[in-house]
Amino acid sequence: MTVVTELAEPLLRRQDPQMADVLAGEAQRQATSLQLIAAENFTSPAVLAALGSVLANKYAEGYPGARYHGGCEYADLAEGIAAERARALFGAEHANVQPHSGSAAVLAAYAALLRPGDTVLAMGLAYGGHLTHGSPANFSGRWFDFVGYGVDAETGLIDYQQVQQLARTHRPKAIVCGSISYPRHPEYSAFREVADEVGAYLIADAAHPIGLVAGGAAPSPLPYADVVCATTHKVLRGPRGGMILCGAELAERIDRAVFPFTQGGAQMHTIAAKAVAFGEAATPAFATYAHRVVANARVLADALAERGFAVTTGGTDTHLITADPAPLGVDGPTARGRLGAAGLVLDTCALPYGDQRGIRLGTAAVTTQGMGAPEMGRIAALFTAALTGDAAQTRMEVSALAQEFPPYGVQ
Numbered sequence: 001m002t003v004v005t006e007l008a009e010p011l012l013r014r015q016d017p018q019m020a021d022v023l024a025g026e027a028q029r030q031a032t033s034l035q036l037i038a039a040e041n042f043t044s045p046a047v048l049a050a051l052g053s054v055l056a057n058k059y060a061e062g063y064p065g066a067r068y069h070g071g072c073e074y075a076d077l078a079e080g081i082a083a084e085r086a087r088a089l090f091g092a093e094h095a096n097v098q099p100h101s102g103s104a105a106v107l108a109a110y111a112a113l114l115r116p117g118d119t120v121l122a123m124g125l126a127y128g129g130h131l132t133h134g135s136p137a138n139f140s141g142r143w144f145d146f147v148g149y150g151v152d153a154e155t156g157l158i159d160y161q162q163v164q165q166l167a168r169t170h171r172p173k174a175i176v177c178g179s180i181s182y183p184r185h186p187e188y189s190a191f192r193e194v195a196d197e198v199g200a201y202l203i204a205d206a207a208h209p210i211g212l213v214a215g216g217a218a219p220s221p222l223p224y225a226d227v228v229c230a231t232t233h234k235v236l237r238g239p240r241g242g243m244i245l246c247g248a249e250l251a252e253r254i255d256r257a258v259f260p261f262t263q264g265g266a267q268m269h270t271i272a273a274k275a276v277a278f279g280e281a282a283t284p285a286f287a288t289y290a291h292r293v294v295a296n297a298r299v300l301a302d303a304l305a306e307r308g309f310a311v312t313t314g315g316t317d318t319h320l321i322t323a324d325p326a327p328l329g330v331d332g333p334t335a336r337g338r339l340g341a342a343g344l345v346l347d348t349c350a351l352p353y354g355d356q357r358g359i360r361l362g363t364a365a366v367t368t369q370g371m372g373a374p375e376m377g378r379i380a381a382l383f384t385a386a387l388t389g390d391a392a393q394t395r396m397e398v399s400a401l402a403q404e405f406p407p408y409g410v411q
């Protein structure tokens, strides 16, 4: 357990034992199972300390130096530090660190650049697009006219010719590159060319790769995209939240689109925690971590392929692996259920072909725990055991492996 939760535990337990039990249960779950959800990670104790700080009490509508509330001198400092660190980390002219989530960041980017009814070209949901890329269940699909590009059914790679053809046909106002499950680097320069040809804005939704970008383990969309949206959790290892990076010419539009257009008061404790995470991400240790995340994902992808999983695109360049477990006689949802029962926690995802679902996993959290190549081999073996062997025995082995690498030091 962390210093923070250790200190808070007796207090919470005295006042609210019911919730103390819930938190203790979650801490135990995280420490005794393997967190392979590609979008999750373990924040540092320092990030947790900022999240649980007195800035949680502060109302701060507006921006540093121009707030609608009094008493914002420390809130202003926190947000100034967060924005400055984000700009330095990603080489951006402007950073807005207020979006409450990745979805809120995308909403604000659309609000800044588009009008309702505009056409937007984004990865189709059936191929790994996010809800905010045109799902009919989401504001994006309701308020904009989305056209979806896909991936090649054979290779699983983005079909840039199709992107170009669709752009020529539909003349979108914006093109979105980014995905919840694409394990390779998007070719940002190719997207930029298409956007320039049809006069569209290019929005990179880099929620997944942004932590790798911070650590120099993935190419940056910054030189190519007009606006970069991201989450601060995932590989970046910050608190749950979003941010937007852009050039100076769009700064004011982006800021107004976040507040007051789509959000109210900034969550100052989260912004302080984002600043702490950006500080951590600027260190050589984080660069080493980001490269290890990718190295681990490659080893794990190869090991899963050897065990019969059909790994899409034949591997990965990132933290993220998608695979079809069909050769092992199960579909994605069944696999997720059996793996979850064994303590291997992950998601299902769209596959490049057909309408069956596969599995999606990532190595951000297990790498934070200190696992390396040998453990990736052990995890792959546990996958086979969970799907085809003794469930109770596999659950014990997963728990033993997890406890060799406690996320927050000694339990």
Ligand SMILES: Cc1ncc(COP(=O)(O)O)c(C=O)c1O
Residues within 6 Å of the ligand: 039, 100, 101, 102, 103, 104, 106, 130, 132, 178, 179, 180, 205, 206, 207, 208, 231, 241, 242
């Ligand atoms: C590509 C992409 N965009 C947006 C989001 C939304 O982030 P959030 O869940 O914080 O709203 C995600 C989250 O996984 C994502 O992967």
